[in-house]
Amino acid sequence: MPDLSWLYAFVAQALPLPCMQARFMQQALVALLLLAPMTAAMGIIMVNFRMAFYAEAISHSAFTGVALGMLLAISPDWTMPLFGLAVGLGITAAQRHSDLASDTVIGVFFSGMIAFGLAMVSRDRSLARDMQRFLYGDILTISETEIWVLLLLLFFVLIFLARTYNRLLYVGINTTLARTHRVRVPPLQYVFAGLLALIVMLAVQAIGVFLVTALLVVPAASARNLSRNAGTMFWWTLLISTSSAILGLIVSAQDWARTATGATIILIACCWFACSLLFARGTRT
Amino acid sequence: MEPNKVAVAAPPVLCDSKPALLFEEVTVVRGGIPVLDAVRATVPIGSCTAIVGPNGSGKTSLLLALLGELSHQGQISFPGYGGERPRIGYVPQRFTFDRGLPLTVGEFLALGFQTRPLWFGVSPRVQKKAKTMLAQVQAEHLLRRRLGALSGGELQRVLLALALQQEPELLVLDEPAAGVDFQGEYVFCDLLDNLRCSWGFTQLMVSHDLPTVTHHATHVICLNHRVVAEGPPQRVLTPENLSAIFGLHMGMVSLKSMPMAQAGCTAPCCQPQAENTADA
Numbered sequence: 001m002p003d004l005s006w007l008y009a010f011v012a013q014a015l016p017l018p019c020m021q022a023r024f025m026q027q028a029l030v031a032l033l034l035l036a037p038m039t040a041a042m043g044i045i046m047v048n049f050r051m052a053f054y055a056e057a058i059s060h061s062a063f064t065g066v067a068l069g070m071l072l073a074i075s076p077d078w079t080m081p082l083f084g085l086a087v088g089l090g091i092t093a094a095q096r097h098s099d100l101a102s103d104t105v106i107g108v109f110f111s112g113m114i115a116f117g118l119a120m121v122s123r124d125r126s127l128a129r130d131m132q133r134f135l136y137g138d139i140l141t142i143s144e145t146e147i148w149v150l151l152l153l154l155f156f157v158l159i160f161l162a163r164t165y166n167r168l169l170y171v172g173i174n175t176t177l178a179r180t181h182r183v184r185v186p187p188l189q190y191v192f193a194g195l196l197a198l199i200v201m202l203a204v205q206a207i208g209v210f211l212v213t214a215l216l217v218v219p220a221a222s223a224r225n226l227s228r229n230a231g232t233m234f235w236w237t238l239l240i241s242t243s244s245a246i247l248g249l250i251v252s253a254q255d256w257a258r259t260a261t262g263a264t265i266i267l268i269a270c271c272w273f274a275c276s277l278l279f280a281r282g283t284r285t
Numbered sequence: 286m287e288p289n290k291v292a293v294a295a296p297p298v299l300c301d302s303k304p305a306l307l308f309e310e311v312t313v314v315r316g317g318i319p320v321l322d323a324v325r326a327t328v329p330i331g332s333c334t335a336i337v338g339p340n341g342s343g344k345t346s347l348l349l350a351l352l353g354e355l356s357h358q359g360q361i362s363f364p365g366y367g368g369e370r371p372r373i374g375y376v377p378q379r380f381t382f383d384r385g386l387p388l389t390v391g392e393f394l395a396l397g398f399q400t401r402p403l404w405f406g407v408s409p410r411v412q413k414k415a416k417t418m419l420a421q422v423q424a425e426h427l428l429r430r431r432l433g434a435l436s437g438g439e440l441q442r443v444l445l446a447l448a449l450q451q452e453p454e455l456l457v458l459d460e461p462a463a464g465v466d467f468q469g470e471y472v473f474c475d476l477l478d479n480l481r482c483s484w485g486f487t488q489l490m491v492s493h494d495l496p497t498v499t500h501h502a503t504h505v506i507c508l509n510h511r512v513v514a515e516g517p518p519q520r521v522l523t524p525e526n527l528s529a530i531f532g533l534h535m536g537m538v539s540l541k542s543m544p545m546a547q548a549g550c551t552a553p554c555c556q557p558q559a560e561n562t563a564d565a
Contacts (some may be wrong), residue, residue, distance in 0.1 A: 048386065158294045165402035166395070173382045173393075176354055180375040181397035181451070228431065236405035 001148055004030070015246075016068060019253040027147065028139045028261070030247040034150040036215075037204055038157050038199050040241035041214035044223070045165070046196060048172035053103055054091060054193070058200040059111040059133050059212040061087045062134050064113045067120030067200070070127055074181040077146075087113060088197030092190055135263040137208030139249070150202060157195055164188060169230065207262035218269040219244065225276035244269040303364040305330040305371070305455060305487040306351070313346050319510065320327035320346045326506045326515055330365040331480060333488045335502035335518075337495065339531050341373045342509045345378065346492040348459055351489075356380045365487070374448030378459035378491070380440060384433030390443050394450060415476075418446040422476060438469045445473075449480070456481070458490040470494070474501045495522070498526065522554055 008026035011033075019025055046055060065083030069076035091109050095102045121127045161168075170178040171185055179185060203212045223236035248265030251257050257264065306328035313321040322342040328334045336344045350357040352375060363371055395407045396416035405416075421423045424442040427435065435443060441461065448456055460472060474497055481488050492498050498505060498518060505521045507513040507530050512524045 048383065142445075158537045163400060164401055165404070166397075166399060169388075169403070170396040173386070173388075173396075174377065174380060176349075176352065176377060177375065178397070179354070180352060180373060183397070224385060224387055229389045230389055230392045230403045234310055234402075236385075 001144070002170060004144060006145065011180060017250060024140050025249070025253060027142055027144070028249055029246065030139065030256040031134070031142045031147050031150055031206060032249055032265075033155050033242065035199075035203060036241040036245040037238055038150075038154055039203060040219050040237040041161050041165075041234070042157065042192075042196055042199055043220040043241070044118060044237055045161075045168045046216050047220045047224075048169060049192075051193075051196070052213055053110075053211045054088070055196065055216050056201050057091065057106045057113070058084050058088055058197045059204050059209045060110060061117075062201060062204045062209055063117030063131065064120070066130065066134060067117050067127060070124065070130075071120060080204070081198055084197045085194055086203035088193045089190060092193040096145075096186065096189070109246075134204055135209050136260050137204065137206050137211070139206040139261045142206065143217075146205065151223065153198060153202065156207060157199070158188070160195060164191075176275045183250050207265065208260075211262050211266045214266045214269065215241070218266065218273055220271040222269070222276040225280035240269060240272045244272060290449070294372065303330065305363065305365040306489065307330070307364055308347070308351075308359070309362070311347070311350060311361060312358040313350055313355055315346070315355075321350070322511045324508070324512055326508075326512050328456045328487060328489050328506075330487055331481075331485060331503050332504045333478065333490070333502050334504040334506060335498040336489070336491045336506045336508050337493060337498055337530070338508035338513075339493065342506055342530075344493075345459055347508065348457055348489070348491055351457065366454060372451055372453050372457045374440070374451045374453030374486075376444045376448050376456070376458040376461060380444060382432075386433060388432045389428070390419070390430050390432055390435070393432050393443070394418065394447055397447075398450065414450060415446070416477075418450045419443070421449055421480065422446045438473070441473060445477075449484075453486050456486050456488045458488070460491055460493070470497060471500075477501070490551055495527075498522070 007030055008023060011026050011029050012020050014185055015029070020029070044247040046052065062080055065080035066076040068074075069079030072079065087109060091106055094105045094109070099103060109211060121131060167178065167183050167188060170181065171188060175185060200212050200216075203215055204283055207215050219237045219241035220233075222240050223233045226236045227233035244265050248268050249261055251268070252259045252264040293422075295489055304327040304331045308324050308326045311321055311324040312319060324343075324347060336347060338344050349355040351361055352373065363369060365371075383493075392403055392411060393406055395403070398414070399408055399411045401408060416425060421443075422442040422445050424439065424446065427439055427443060432440075432443070445458075445461075456477075458477075460488055461470075461477070477488065478501060490502075499522060502518050504516070505518045506515045507521060507526055509530050513530050514521045525549055
């Protein structure tokens with residue numbers, strides 16, 4: 001794989017802070033700069049489709065993905081995203097082919113997965129220690145391979161969204177209307193759900209199981225309050241997501257803070273949300 | 286067909302003896318109960334056909350089967366369009382959507398017509414088309430308004446503009462009068478009549494509002510799981526038929542009050558001599 005040190009040197013120069021001189025910080029920043037735009041753009045559609053609970057279920061299946069890897073003696077780096085993808089496509093298929101409400105379908109998958117993961121972990125006490133890493137996330141130990149995976153995924157997500165963003169919004173607003181416009185809904189839904197599952201799984205490693213959904217939902221929700229049309233909403237989401245990621249990383253590295261990076265990012269995003277609420281109230285009166 | 290021009294005179298377009306739409310033995314079963322039972326009906330080309338019937342009589346199901354949203358037995362064919370599926374514009378009944386979504390009417394009208402993602406704005410070509418269509422439904426001023434902030438009547442016009450943008454050969458409306466006051470409904474139906482005559486599309490609407498039907502429809506299908514009666518309103522909306530469908534005496538519809546083809550469609554198939562009635 002080509003060397004990425006020029007990129008790390010670039011971010012170190014762009015942000016000449018003492019904390020940014022360490023390589024792991026530079027790697028973390030690059031990873032976040034790749035992850036944040038993806039979660040921002042996919043978050044808008046996700047909120048539009050009301051799929052927050054879906055993202056939650058996928059992130060929790062990370063447990064089971066890791067446990068499965070341990071069980072089969074395959075690296076969790078493979079089993080986790082692949083398991084997430086399988087669960088995502090499974091949920092989408094079940095939603096399409098059953099009369100149950102979609103949150104009920106996800107609820108069933110969700111509990112089944114957690115139960116399986118817990119059963120695996122309880123068999124082997126040493127697994128429990130590894131699990132902590134996934135609960136809170138650990139952006140500072142991200143590897144160069146993972147950065148390459150993020151880069152590749154960002155590429156695919158951008159191409160996918162550039163081709164289908166409008167249609168995805170349309171389906172989210174009214175499926176029947178979109179269909180009369182010759183939008184082929186099932187392939188769109190499957191590809192979107194699959195990409196979202198992969199993003200969630202990668203984000204779990206950075207932000208942790210608990211906070212992945214927040215990274216997808218909070219920027220999009222704040223941008224809704226700040227924008228008057230769909231065009232500006234996209235750019236607001238991007239700005240909020242990326243700025244929260246950068247600020248969160250820097251703040252968490254300060255001596256006075258020393259907080260978990262994932263949690264700090266989400267806290268800053270939530271500050272954005274609070275400001276957006278004030279703004280929305282201000283413009284309404 | 287020139288969509289930009291609103292012709293006053295009605296050109297007898299697209300009119301031959303073949304019906305636009307033919308329902309043959311259409312059966313839809315939902316939850317084990319037949320909602321539609323071997324429905325046979327025709328929609329004359331160029332007509333304003335209304336499907337009337339009480340709540341739960343399968344009116345919306347028939348439309349959804351036509352749109353391919355509901356699986357059905359039997360055949361739905363389009364003889365008037367050479368057997369091919371025509372371009373269909375659809376105006377839904379209850380358009381529930383997330384009203385908090387920041388989306389302008391202009392952006393909404395662009396969704397199905399532009400691949401370039403909305404983050405780069407609406408292309409001038411699509412914007413111009415949307416504006417023209419809004420002008421057709423007398424709603425040009427709504428272009429920059431937020432979709433979620435529209436009133437029921439305004440939203441209905443925007444949805445009609447969206448359907449017109451597809452340059453429909455068949456316009457399908459589900460309860461166009463729902464949620465609008467009497468005056469608004471009358472104006473809306475008048476607008477539809479003018480558009481139909483100048484554009485030459487066939488209009489198929491579901492309604493349980495009999496005054497609207499008597500004033501605007503040129504062909505009526507009375508539905509109560511099966512087709513009870515079919516034909517021009519003057520012949521079909523008789524007290525006997527109405528009490529058979531709705532199960533009560535409908536004193537409000539007087540045959541004398543029915544205008545003769547007031548809707549103004551001059552297509553020969555809409556005229557009384559060309560009717561083909563299938564009274565049950």
